[in-house]
Amino acid sequence: MIVLLLYLQVMNQILGNISINVNQKIYLKDPESSDLGKKILSESINMIDNIGFDEFTFRKLAIVISSTEASIYRYFENKHKLLLYLTSWYWAWMEYKLVFAITNIDCPRERLLRSIKLVTEKIQQDGNIPHINEIKLSNILISESAKAYMTKSVGNENKIGAFSGYKKLVQRISDLIIEINPTYKYPHMLVSTIIEGSHHQHFFSDHLPRLTDVVEGEDAIPAFYTQLTLQAIDNVQ
Amino acid sequence: MIVLLLYLQVMNQILGNISINVNQKIYLKDPESSDLGKKILSESINMIDNIGFDEFTFRKLAIVISSTEASIYRYFENKHKLLLYLTSWYWAWMEYKLVFAITNIDCPRERLLRSIKLVTEKIQQDGNIPHINEIKLSNILISESAKAYMTKSVGNENKIGAFSGYKKLVQRISDLIIEINPTYKYPHMLVSTIIEGSHHQHFFSDHLPRLTDVVEGEDAIPAFYTQLTLQAIDNVQ
DNA sequence: GCAAATATAATAGTAACACTATCATTTTTG
DNA sequence: CAAAAATGATAGTGTTACTATTATATTTGC
Incomplete structure (x- = not known):
């Protein structure tokens, strides 16, 4: 427990000096560059977490800030682009956490295990970036991220790099798998299945429990995906 | 090939005499009960497949029919309920196809393999229900189904049974898993991961191929999930 | 075959949403 | 302190998501 707290403190201190970079083509004006921009980020995270992305509007946001x-339209073309910003920020932040979590770990299997744990377990601890509440942001990723990419405009948005953070993270973990088992045929499918799947399972455990097997007090979701991964890469047929 | 065609003909003949039942609380008036209702179903499927659910409106639909x-509002409260109807219809239809696919198959493992194949492979063949194009409907399920349940109203809609078809299908396949391995801890998680995951992989292979490992001409998606399932249930630790 | 019941069409109207434009005011910067 | 940039205030347009009303078809029971 003390080790965990120390680790989080160290993380937070380092995070205090770094900043997460989001593709410039997603926004009209960098929201990190002004107080208003930061208020747009922090309050949109609160509001989307509270009322959901469908009910969220720039008008409602304008009132609470x-x-x-x-003024909000000077930062983001529309609310969809704002959602793309938040999801991109999240994946860049996850990549940062991933690099941090596996640095100096020599054993490839241990690196993979830590990675799976990171992407499947629920975010419980808020960092120290004042205008981003990572717990609420991760709830938004669980409930709303499909709305960011399951659109008819996915191709155009992919072209401007709106999903590159997500793809980089998937690639990193796929590389770990290939390091352990160079003959494994489906590393990207496995990783995207784990990431999307764990989001779904978190959602289901709250709202459609018949679709899951989550047991109170157990870390069923990371345990399930860890088991699945190890069985997949250890058993080459 | 001839066997497949015969099978489909038999399927279609039987489907000609049955009808898929959707929970009555989802609609105001049964769309299967009138010509207008059937036109609403068939054209909404075409339109959502074409322009996507976000761009789809009752006004646009009214014009093309x-x-x-x-008049459309007399059948469905709003376009979200119509999407719930289409997804419910789809899951009821899949359950029907599942029962049909595993009836008279004695080997539990073979029953499971056929089930996984059914839910993970792309629908290629349209049935003979004139007002429902199952290929287009399955595309809608792939691209839009998250919008049906990842909402703030999921709890209320779950109460009226809007997702019971989906849950029944997951339960059926979970039961097959438990029949093969009664000690397996996560059957529902595994099945919902497979179903949601294969939808995602179909979408990714078309739009974000870096997130998948789909190879032209190969059935990578069913192969991947079949392998994953067998490894999961055969290796009890 | 006709009256009654029901379904649909036609039309109109409201509140909210998704923007765009213009101009005044405040804040920042050189 | 002047110029530039950011923000606020206000207004306006077209669309969406409905609801209401009345007229006209169509179906159904007798």
Whole structure:
């Protein structure tokens, strides 16, 4: 427990000096560059977490940050682009956490295990980036991220690099798998199945429990995906 | 090949005499009960497949079926309920296909393999229900089904039974798993991971191929999930 | 075959949403 | 302190998501 707290403190201190970079083509004006921009980020995270992305509007957001719709539109073309920003931020942040979690770990299997744990377990601890609540942001990823990429505009948004953070993370973990088993045929499928799947399972455990096997007090979701992964890569047929 | 065609003919003949039942609480008036209702179903499937659910509106639908918004509202409260109807219909149809596919197959493992194949492979063949194009409907399930249940109203809709078809299908396949390995801890998680995962992989292979490992001409998606399942249930630790 | 019941069409209207435009005011910067 | 940039205030347009009303078909029971 003390080790965990120390680790989080170290993380937070380092995070205090770094910043997560999001593809410039997603926004009109960098929200990290001003107080208003940061308020847009922090309050949109609160609001989307509270009322859901469908009910969220720039008008409602303008009221709670005591600003105007027109001002918000100077940062983001529309609410969909704002969601893309939040998801990109999240994946860049996860990649950072991943690199941090496996640095100096020599054993490839241990590196993979730590990676799976990181992407499948629920975010419980907020970092120290004042305008981003990572717990709420991770809830948004669980409930709303499909709305970010399951659109007819996915091709155009992919072209401007809106999903590169997600793809980089998948690639990193796929590389770990290939390091352990160079003959494994489906590393990307396995990793994207784990990431998307664990989001679904978190959602199901809260709202459609018949679709899951989550037991109170157990870490069933990371345990299930860890087991699945090890069985997949250890048994080459 | 001839066996496949015969099978499909038999299927279609039987489907000609049955009808898929959708929970009555999802609609205001049964769309199967009138010509207008059937037109609403068939054209909404075409339109959602074409322009996506976000761009789809009752006004646009009214124009192409030469009717009015008000008339459509007599069948469905709103477009979200229509999407729930289509997804419920799909899961009921899949359950029917599942029962048909494993009837008279004695070997439990073979029953499971056929089930996995059914839920993970792409629908290629349209049935003979004139107002439902199953290929287009399955595309809608792939691209839009998350919008049906990842909402703030999921709890209420779950109460009225809007997802019971999906849950029944998951339960059926979970039962097959438990029949083969009664000690397996995560049957529901495994099945919902397979179903949601294969939808994602079909979408990714078309739009975000870096997240998958689909190879032209190979049935990578069913192969991957079949392998994953067998490894999961055969290796009890 | 006709009256009654029901379904659909036609039309209109409201509140909210998704923006865009313009201009005034405040804040920042050189 | 002047110029530039950011923000606020206000207004306006077209669309969406409905609801209401009344007229016209169509179906059904007798």
